[in-house]
Amino acid sequence: MTHRYIKIGATVLVLGLAFSGMLWSTLREGTEYFKNIDEVIANQQEWQGKKLQLHGYVVPGTWVKNTKSLEYKFKVQNNPARHEATGGIVEASYTGILPDTFKDEAEVVLKGQFGPNGFQVEKDGVMAKCPSKYEAASKSATSGS
Amino acid sequence: MASLGTFLLLASFVVCSYSAVVAVVGARRGSRRLIESGIGAFYLVCALMACASAVMINAFLTGDYSIKYVEHYSDSVQPLFYKITSYWGGLDGSIMFWVFLLSVFGSIAVWVNRERHRELIPYVVATISTVQMFFLYLMVVHRNPFTTFLTTAPAEGQGLSPLLQNFYMAIHPPSLYTGFVGMTIPFAFGIAALITGHLDDSWLRAVRRWTMFAWLFLSIGLFLGMIWAYEELGWGGYWMWDPVENAGLLPWFTATAFLHSVMVQERRSMLRVWNVMLVIITFFLTIFATFMTRSGVVQSVHAFGEDRTLAWLFTGFMVAILTFSISLVIYRLPLLKARNELDSWMSREAAFLVNNWILLFSAMFVLFGTMFPTLSEAVTGQRLTVAAPFFNKWMLPVGLILLVLTGVGPLLAWRKSTVKNLVDQFMWPTISGVVTAAAMIALRIPLWSSGFCFALCAFVTGTLVQEFWRGGAIRRKNTGTDMLTAMIGLVGRNKRRYGGYVVHLGIVLICLGFAGNGFKRTKAFVLDVGQENTVGRYTLKNLALKISDDGQKQMVTAHIAVFANGKQLDTAYPAKWSYRRHEQEPTTEVAIRRTLAEDLYIVLGGYEAATQSATLEVHVNPLVDWIWLGFGILALGTGIALLPERAYSFAVAKMPAEVATSAGLLLACVLLGTTTLSAQAGMPSASASTQTSYFARTPLEAQIQKEVVCTCGACGHAAIGECRKDPCQVSHELRAEVAGLIDQGKTHDEVIRAVIASHGGSQDMLGAPLDEGFSRLAWLFPYLLGSGGAVMIGFAAVKWSRSAAASTETPAATDSELEERIDDELRDLD
Numbered sequence: 001m002t003h004r005y006i007k008i009g010a011t012v013l014v015l016g017l018a019f020s021g022m023l024w025s026t027l028r029e030g031t032e033y034f035k036n037i038d039e040v041i042a043n044q045q046e047w048q049g050k051k052l053q054l055h056g057y058v059v060p061g062t063w064v065k066n067t068k069s070l071e072y073k074f075k076v077q078n079n080p081a082r083h084e085a086t087g088g089i090v091e092a093s094y095t096g097i098l099p100d101t102f103k104d105e106a107e108v109v110l111k112g113q114f115g116p117n118g119f120q121v122e123k124d125g126v127m128a129k130c131p132s133k134y135e136a137a138s139k140s141a142t143s144g145s
Numbered sequence: 146m147a148s149l150g151t152f153l154l155l156a157s158f159v160v161c162s163y164s165a166v167v168a169v170v171g172a173r174r175g176s177r178r179l180i181e182s183g184i185g186a187f188y189l190v191c192a193l194m195a196c197a198s199a200v201m202i203n204a205f206l207t208g209d210y211s212i213k214y215v216e217h218y219s220d221s222v223q224p225l226f227y228k229i230t231s232y233w234g235g236l237d238g239s240i241m242f243w244v245f246l247l248s249v250f251g252s253i254a255v256w257v258n259r260e261r262h263r264e265l266i267p268y269v270v271a272t273i274s275t276v277q278m279f280f281l282y283l284m285v286v287h288r289n290p291f292t293t294f295l296t297t298a299p300a301e302g303q304g305l306s307p308l309l310q311n312f313y314m315a316i317h318p319p320s321l322y323t324g325f326v327g328m329t330i331p332f333a334f335g336i337a338a339l340i341t342g343h344l345d346d347s348w349l350r351a352v353r354r355w356t357m358f359a360w361l362f363l364s365i366g367l368f369l370g371m372i373w374a375y376e377e378l379g380w381g382g383y384w385m386w387d388p389v390e391n392a393g394l395l396p397w398f399t400a401t402a403f404l405h406s407v408m409v410q411e412r413r414s415m416l417r418v419w420n421v422m423l424v425i426i427t428f429f430l431t432i433f434a435t436f437m438t439r440s441g442v443v444q445s446v447h448a449f450g451e452d453r454t455l456a457w458l459f460t461g462f463m464v465a466i467l468t469f470s471i472s473l474v475i476y477r478l479p480l481l482k483a484r485n486e487l488d489s490w491m492s493r494e495a496a497f498l499v500n501n502w503i504l505l506f507s508a509m510f511v512l513f514g515t516m517f518p519t520l521s522e523a524v525t526g527q528r529l530t531v532a533a534p535f536f537n538k539w540m541l542p543v544g545l546i547l548l549v550l551t552g553v554g555p556l557l558a559w560r561k562s563t564v565k566n567l568v569d570q571f572m573w574p575t576i577s578g579v580v581t582a583a584a585m586i587a588l589r590i591p592l593w594s595s596g597f598c599f600a601l602c603a604f605v606t607g608t609l610v611q612e613f614w615r616g617g618a619i620r621r622k623n624t625g626t627d628m629l630t631a632m633i634g635l636v637g638r639n640k641r642r643y644g645g646y647v648v649h650l651g652i653v654l655i656c657l658g659f660a661g662n663g664f665k666r667t668k669a670f671v672l673d674v675g676q677e678n679t680v681g682r683y684t685l686k687n688l689a690l691k692i693s694d695d696g697q698k699q700m701v702t703a704h705i706a707v708f709a710n711g712k713q714l715d716t717a718y719p720a721k722w723s724y725r726r727h728e729q730e731p732t733t734e735v736a737i738r739r740t741l742a743e744d745l746y747i748v749l750g751g752y753e754a755a756t757q758s759a760t761l762e763v764h765v766n767p768l769v770d771w772i773w774l775g776f777g778i779l780a781l782g783t784g785i786a787l788l789p790e791r792a793y794s795f796a797v798a799k800m801p802a803e804v805a806t807s808a809g810l811l812l813a814c815v816l817l818g819t820t821t822l823s824a825q826a827g828m829p830s831a832s833a834s835t836q837t838s839y840f841a842r843t844p845l846e847a848q849i850q851k852e853v854v855c856t857c858g859a860c861g862h863a864a865i866g867e868c869r870k871d872p873c874q875v876s877h878e879l880r881a882e883v884a885g886l887i888d889q890g891k892t893h894d895e896v897i898r899a900v901i902a903s904h905g906g907s908q909d910m911l912g913a914p915l916d917e918g919f920s921r922l923a924w925l926f927p928y929l930l931g932s933g934g935a936v937m938i939g940f941a942a943v944k945w946s947r948s949a950a951a952s953t954e955t956p957a958a959t960d961s962e963l964e965e966r967i968d969d970e971l972r973d974l975d
Contacts, residue, residue: 030535034518034528053530067753070669070760097669097750097762100379100721100731111532124380 032111037078040114041088048114059089060104071095076108076119091118094126101128146200147212150291153197157244158281160186160193165274172267172341180267184255187270190277191248198245201238201290205231211298214238214290220304220726222697230315231305236439237290239318244280246319246326247273250355254330258351265348268337276329279462287454307698307724307732313373321366321393325431327359328396331403332428335421339473344480349407349420354787356407356424360400361783367393368776379733379748381667381764383772386536391515392434398508399427402501405554409494412559414484416494418474419501421481425470430508432463437515489561496554500547507543511536541594545601548656551649552605555612573611578604591663598660602653609646609653616643636785644786651779654771661743661768669750669762672705681765683745684708688716690757698724700734703749703759707738714738719749719761743767842884845893849883852911853900 032051040047040054056076063074072094078087092110102108111125164186171179203209205228210216218234219227233242251273259266284290308314331352338348370390371383384390403423409416436459439452474481487495513520514531521529556570581603585596617632624631636643668680672687679685688704702720706713717736724732738745744766751760850866855876865876865883882903886896897911 026535026538027531030531030538031517031521031529032532034530065751067756067758068671070671070750097748097760100733 034109037076037088037090041078041090044114051113052111052119054090054092054110054112054119056090056108056110058102058104058106058108059086063104069095070097072098076110080105080107092121093118094121096123096126098126099128102126103128146204146209147291147293150197150200150204150212151289153193153200154241154281154284154289154291157190157193157197157248158278158285160189161274161278161281164190165271165278168267168270168274183267183270184259187255187274188252190274191252194241194245194248197241198232201232201241202229205229208302210300210302211293212290213292213294216294216299216302218302218305220302222725223304223310227305227310227315233318233322234305234309235290237284237288237292239322240280240284240288241290242319243322243326244277244284246322247277247280247329250326250330251277251333254333254351254355262334262347262351264341264343265334265337265351268340269333272333272336273329276333283455283458287458304724304726307722307727307730308377310724311373311377313369314377317366317369317373320362320369324359324361324363324366324393325396325435327355327362328400328427328431330355330359331424335424336470336473339421339470339477342477342480344417344477346411346414349410352424353404353407356400356403357783357787360397360404361780361787363393363397363400364776364779364783367397368773372773375769376735376737377732379735379762381665381746381748381762381766382662383769386511386514386533388515389438391511392438395434395508395512396427396430398504398511399423399430402504402508403427405497405504406501409497413494415487416498416501417481417483418478421474423501423505425466425474426505426508429463429466429470430512432459432466433512435459436463491557491562491567493554493557493559496550496557500550500554503543503547503550507540507547510539510543514539544656544659545594545598548598548601548605548652551652552601552608555646555649556608570611574604574607577607595660595663598656602657602660605649605653609650612646613643640788641786644782644784647782647785648779649782651775651777651782654775654778656775658768658770658772658775661766661771664767666765667762669760671758671760673756673758678761680745680763682709683714683763683765685717685747685761685763687757687759690752690754690759692754698722701749701752701754703752703761705736705747705759705761707745717745717747719747719759721749721752739770741768741770744769843887845896846884846887849887849893849896850880852897853879853883854911855879856904 032053033047034053034055035047037054037056040052054076056078057080059075059077063072065072073091074094075089075091077089079085092112094110107129109127110119110121111127112119112121114120164183166183167179167186168183171177171181171183204212204215205219206225208215208219208221214235214237215231218231218238223231231238233239251270255266255270255273258269262269334348334352334355338344367390370393374380374385374390375383403420406416406420406423410420436456439455439459487498489495514536518528518530521527552574556567556574558566562570578600582592582596582600585592585599590596590599613632613635616635617628620626620635620638621628621631624634626634666681668678670678672678672685674687674689677684677686684707686706686708688706691702691704693700693702700720700722702718705717705719707715707717715738717738718734719736720734721731722734724730733748736747738747744764746764746766748762748764749759750762752758847866851864853865855865856879865879879900882900883896886899891899901911
């Protein structure tokens with residue numbers, strides 16, 4: 001009986017170690033920091049070169065496109081446009097196609113890293129919030145009957 | 146109307162609590178009358194919810210914008226169909242729809258099982274009622290869909306988001322909810338069995354079918370979500386491991402595990418604790434998935450609002466479910482002891498066990514990955530996220546292992562496989578897998594991971610063909626029919642098993658599609674008018690950019706000519722539409738050129754109206770359509786497995802021998818007739834000289850004129866009786882030849898053979914392959930599709946016209962090991 005338990009124990013140990021090892025290694029390269037702009041703007045140097053998902057809002061009227069190529073430049077701020085204070089502003093550049101939902105004031109998450117010319121968004125790295133069926137609570141859950 | 150709706154919800158809540166309490170009290174006191182009263186109240190909830198739903202749909206149809214929910218999710222110009230589907234368009238309505246579905250399913254389940262599982266029913270009623278109470282409570286106190294505006298009501302609604310005004314999106318939620326809600330029924334039966342201690346396998350029989358049903362709808366729901374993402378969102382893919390997508394996948398994994406392990410319990414009385422736990426976990430995951438997507442706990446691109454109250458209510462409910470169910474399981478552990486032990490790792494139960502572990506692992510892994518941002522924030526204070534590459538890296542090998550098991554499982558014997566039957570069973574499938582792998586290497590397709598996946602697909606397909614073939618061969622020997630009738634009879638004898646194989650075939654096709662993803666090509670560029678650019682083998686040219694308006698929306702359409710090998714294949718029209726009132730959310734209308742080999746997927750990313758230049762993103766997606774096809778086959782297989790047992794076997798027993806073959810022929814004739822009919826419309830009439838031979842003098846001649854095709858090269862191989870290429874000398878001569886052969890007194894088969902022989906011996910001459918030898922394989926597909934419907938119609942006719950008579954079919958004793966195995970399994974699983 002004890003022999004059997006040793007076998008089972010050893011199997012579980014080996015599988016467990018292999019599993020956690022693989023998980024650790026894939027997590028190390030697969031993870032990205034999810035940050036709001038204000039969290040990184042203060043010490044931008046520290047975040048230089050780290051993979052980030054940057055959350056913010058598009059500053060109205062700041063996005064320009066190079067008509068001959070797919071290069072975009074735009075600014076993103078920490079707070080929604082309706083807020084009194086904009087919070088930190090980051091300049092971002094992106095090459096590719098922007099999603100339909102990307103527009104002035106849109107809430108976006110940008111994948112990429114800080115480079116010499118502001119935030120460099122990686123390929124397909126712009127996520128703008130979808131209009132979904134499931135709207136925020138504040139709108140419809142104000143009063144009971 | 147709104148107050149009526151609110152009242153109905155309140156009444157449902159009250160009746161629900163009454164039903165739960167009275168059912169339990171009745172069961173404990175042994176009072177039949179109390180239990181009946183509880184069941185009655187349970188049905189009443191269903192009626193009340195139906196009324197509430199009617200009120201809601203009425204409000205949408207009449208445009209009662211004083212109700213906030215209606216105002217928010219519809220407007221007056223919306224088409225009728227989308228007005229109705231707006232019912233489940235938002236959070237509040239979807240909860241209400243959830244309760245409605247649950248009350249309907251619950252009532253059906255209770256009604257069907259009221260006699261068979263009399264001892265379980267009170268607790269089933271109580272469990273379902275409790276779940277309903279939770280959701281009704283959510284609505285009554287927190288998210289009432291009938292909330293009205295306190296001030297003046299607006300005259301017009303805001304309208305459903307244009308992205309959701311899509312056919313797939315309209316039917317995707319109900320399908321997914323049907324799957325989710327359906328999982329409550331097995332859970333209720335499981336809890337009832339645990340409470341009453343009736344833990345023999347009878348509760349499993351009651352829920353097996355429900356689980357399969359719920360699983361089917363969950364699969365369809367996932368499929369619709371994928372195809373919607375593919376066609377509507379325009380990013381070129383169908384799955385991106387978004388929390389919302391993952392939510393649907395979690396219970397799918399555990400339900401799949403349950404559907405497999407339940408067989409082990411039926412056969413070997415093992416895994417009893419495991420099965421109860423799987424049912425509980427599956428139900429828990431459906432609730433957890435709802436919680437995850439609705440409460441804003443997990444950050445997602447989809448704007449699921451943050452709702453703290455809802456999050457806490459759900460958390461409380463989930464904790465309650467887990468504590469209650471797991472303590473029940475622990476309390477009943479002595480009754481749940483396995484009656485057998487695993488004899489060998491080379492057995493089917495072992496394969497099922499491994500499959501279960503991996504499926505459970507998949508569920509837990511996806512759960513972990515989805516919750517990782519939340520977890521990491523709670524532990525380290527940093528919000529770390531993982532994205533699609535992380536999931537792909539892990540789920541790819543997991544998926545491949547599952548695919549291996551899909552093939553291996555059915556080949557292993559129960560209890561223990563001997564070396565002899567391993568060799569016997571694995572030889573052909575392994576050969577087909579290895580040959581495919583060799584072909585992959587020869588074609589320089591990278592072996593990891595797509596090539597490997599293709600090889601595995603071949604291996605699994607090999608096992609499936611072998612299972613059907615061997616089973617069919619034995620049945621043919623025993624019943625004396627032809628192979629195909631035998632195979633269909635085989636499916637009828639054990640629908641669960643062979644239906645399951647058809648599902649496996651669907652899974653193989655889906656995996657094939659996933660593997661194709663490895664060869665995906667993507668390119669983005671700007672095209673001015675007249676400019677060209679190349680992606681893969683396609684060359685795209687911008688012909689024009691046009692802007693039009695149809696009153697409801699403004700449409701910007703690019704006209705893109707698609708060339709391949711110097712020839713124009715098609716013109717594609719990728720577009721962007723902006724709906725009125727939703728100008729800020731333009732929708733992308735993707736142009737997809739579908740072929741089985743690859744899809745050409747063109748997105749209009751942006752445009753410059755002044756210069757007519759279009760920004761295009763082009764994807765070439767190989768094998769994508771096989772995924773959708775695979776889901777179709779999967780649904781077909783589940784449908785076969787779900788058909789009522791007695792009905793099908795009765796119908797098959799009544800069928801005369803070879804009926805399948807003749808039905809297939811008939812079907813082929815009809816199909817051939819209709820296609821050629823449409824082809825001949827509008828064609829000029831043939832000239833007199835070649836026309837005389839059209840008129841068949843005998844039915845045989847007419848039949849052969851339909852079976853032999855014309856080789857004139859201008860008619861696209863129409864049947865010689867139908868080739869109207871004017872004047873067609875070739876078909877005229879062929880008709881004359883056939884007439885001559887018939888005049889010599891030859892039979893149908895002799896004529897066909899003579900025609901083939903006189904034209905080089907190739908079957909190209911035939912509109913359909915000869916029904917013999919290898920060519921029969923080509924017949925299999927229409928059979929599978931067509932005979933399903935034919936058998937059902939036939940069954941209805943037979944049942945009405947004759948009384949039931951026991952099938953006298955007794956298998957002849959041919960003493961082979963395989964037959965023993967098959968018969969053994971047929972008996973046990975029937």
